[in-house]
Amino acid sequence: MSDNTNKEFKGYNGTLILTDTGVIIKRGAKGFLLGGGMLRGDKTIPYSSIVAVQLKKAGMTAGYIQLTLKGGSEAKSGLFQSTTDENSINFHSAFGGNNNELFREAKRLIGERINAVNSPVKNSGLDDLEKLTALKEKGIINEEEFNAKKRQLLGL
Secondary structure: OOOOOOEEEEOOOOEEEEOOOEEEEEOOHHHHHOOOOOOOOOEEEEHHHEEEEEEEOOOOOOEEEEEEEOOOOOOOOOHHHHOOOOOEEEEOOOOOOOHHHHHHHHHHHHHHHHHHHHOOOOOOOHHHHHHHHHHHHOOOOOHHHHHHHHHHHHOO
């Protein structure tokens, strides 16, 4: 999703919009009338705040995608609970015919972004060199040990 385009997934009580930095849950008139957006506006959730994504496929009943947030007390899982949960979008399989596949794709993309945000960033080696220099200056390691480790860090 680094192409700076948003992806939209429309349900019957709102739209899930995936951006480069997070998820927007947008409620329209239908969402308001169906209870999913009662007195709620758009909600923006950074990927770093999402800890889980649950997907229930639509079949004889509606399906839903539900986001679980850090420190949140989410509604219990289930179709009825998802209709009033502000972090859920409900959808039917009949609308558009391929909503199950679309929302499966949404879950996959959100999962990828969560993993990317939560992956530890590998330092460039400069931090390690600074720490190594500090150890040498404090007399904890000698010049020979410093040079050997420096060559290792620089890949020489």
